Amino acid sequence: MKLSFETLQKEFKRVLIARHVKPDVADECATMFAQTTESGVYSHGVNRFPRFIQQLDQGDIHPDAVAKKILSLGAIEQWDAQRSIGNLTAKKMMDRAISLASDHGIGLVALRNANHWMRGGSYGWQAAEKGYIGICWTNSIAVMPPWGAKECRIGTNPLIVAIPGSPITMVDMSMSMFSYGMLEVNRLAGRELPVDGGFDDNGQLTREPGVIEKNRRILPMGYWKGSGLSIVLDMIATLLSDGASVAEVTEDNSDEYGISQIFIAIEVDRLIDGATRDAKLRRIMDYVTTAERNNPDEAVRLPGHEFTRLLAENRRNGITVDDSVWAKIQAL
Ligand SMILES: NC(=O)C1=CN([C@@H]2O[C@H](COP(=O)(O)OP(=O)(O)OC[C@H]3O[C@@H](n4cnc5c(N)ncnc54)[C@H](OP(=O)(O)O)[C@@H]3O)[C@@H](O)[C@H]2O)C=CC1
Numbered sequence: 001m002k003l004s005f006e007t008l009q010k011e012f013k014r015v016l017i018a019r020h021v022k023p024d025v026a027d028e029c030a031t032m033f034a035q036t037t038e039s040g041v042y043s044h045g046v047n048r049f050p051r052f053i054q055q056l057d058q059g060d061i062h063p064d065a066v067a068k069k070i071l072s073l074g075a076i077e078q079w080d081a082q083r084s085i086g087n088l089t090a091k092k093m094m095d096r097a098i099s100l101a102s103d104h105g106i107g108l109v110a111l112r113n114a115n116h117w118m119r120g121g122s123y124g125w126q127a128a129e130k131g132y133i134g135i136c137w138t139n140s141i142a143v144m145p146p147w148g149a150k151e152c153r154i155g156t157n158p159l160i161v162a163i164p165g166s167p168i169t170m171v172d173m174s175m176s177m178f179s180y181g182m183l184e185v186n187r188l189a190g191r192e193l194p195v196d197g198g199f200d201d202n203g204q205l206t207r208e209p210g211v212i213e214k215n216r217r218i219l220p221m222g223y224w225k226g227s228g229l230s231i232v233l234d235m236i237a238t239l240l241s242d243g244a245s246v247a248e249v250t251e252d253n254s255d256e257y258g259i260s261q262i263f264i265a266i267e268v269d270r271l272i273d274g275a276t277r278d279a280k281l282r283r284i285m286d287y288v289t290t291a292e293r294n295n296p297d298e299a300v301r302l303p304g305h306e307f308t309r310l311l312a313e314n315r316r317n318g319i320t321v322d323d324s325v326w327a328k329i330q331a332l
């Protein structure tokens with residue numbers, strides 16, 4: 001079905017208000033979920049809303065809590081999210097990193113005790129829209145086997161790098177070959193994965209999303225490389241926030257909460273003048289996109305460059321929502 005932004009926002013807000021979330025908090029949180037969906041990231045917008053509500057109902061998320069600053073070291077700050085709503089707090093933390101960067105050239109906020117932030121790209125994009133390079137990542141509960149193992153011991157720990165420019169270029173990627181959210185999107189559409197996404201129960205590589213969602217033998221992106229990157233991202237987030245690692249979240253908590261996140265903003269414009277910046281970015285983009293195509297019908301593109309078109313299309317034609325997902329939300 002196709003739904004409007006307003007219908008989505010109103011329904012998310014209704015569900016939140018029914019759970020006694022304060023109206024202004026419910027409004028902002030619902031808006032962020034609707035914006036993520038409208039941007040085309042269905043996996044971590046409308047599709048993930050029921051799971052978010054499950055965690056709210058379980059008491060993992062504290063809707064009245066507000067993040068508090070623990071310490072300040074000039075360009076670096078450490079904050080405690082106090083288990084507040086993940087997307088709202090992440091937005092505030094990237095704003096804080098931007099403000100530090102406007103004073104120091106670079107700003108880094110390390111956050112502990114946080115909740116799932118949904119679409120990590122929202123916060124990179126937020127920095128890039130204001131002219132800053134945005135870099136952020138989060139850890140998670142253990143949902144991926146390290147390279148060489150069968151058992152989940154590492155996080156999908158997505159890393160986001162956003163570059164201001166026209167258009168914004170942004171990588172927003174799970175440390176697994178596919179996020180669980182993208183496995184769900186493919187399963188709901190009845191599609192096989194375009195490349196291997198994990199191992200089946202017999203240890204053979206598989207493209208069946210449902211099999212991997214169940215056995216959790218998901219492949220790290222770039223095999224051992226994604227496995228290693230997931231581990232060091234977890235280490236940095238844990239150390240700088242003095243927060244919980246993937247091991248601690250998995251072994252000490254009853255579900256995925258109390259995680260650790262990093263938000264970095266870098267001011268570009270004091271290091272390079274605007275015209276030179278634009279020319280250098282244009283040369284990179286042109287050099288990449290004019291590479292001889294593997295398939296003549298498929299353009300070579302840069303990450304993040306589709307969002308403006310997707311957003312415009314969704315605004316014009318309505319947002320595609322899976323019927324079963326919408327029925328679940330209406331029943332909440
Ligand atoms: N614990 C958490 O918080 C987690 C959150 N997530 C979130 O899930 C969402 C989806 O993540 P994931 O499934 O890894 O994302 P995808 O695998 O869909 O995309 C990963 C990156 O690859 C880029 N890309 C994909 N195809 C191409 C192409 N043909 N050419 C160039 N670039 C390409 C994407 O750009 P483009 O966007 O332009 O397609 C994106 O930057 C993210 O928002 C992520 O933050 C994921 C895992 C855990």
Ligand SMILES: O=C(O)C(=O)C(=O)[C@H](O)[C@@H](O)CO
Nearest residue numbers: 140143156179180181182256
């Ligand atoms: O992979 C995802 O998608 C995601 O958003 C995650 O947070 C984790 O991988 C996991 O919590 C999914 O169960």
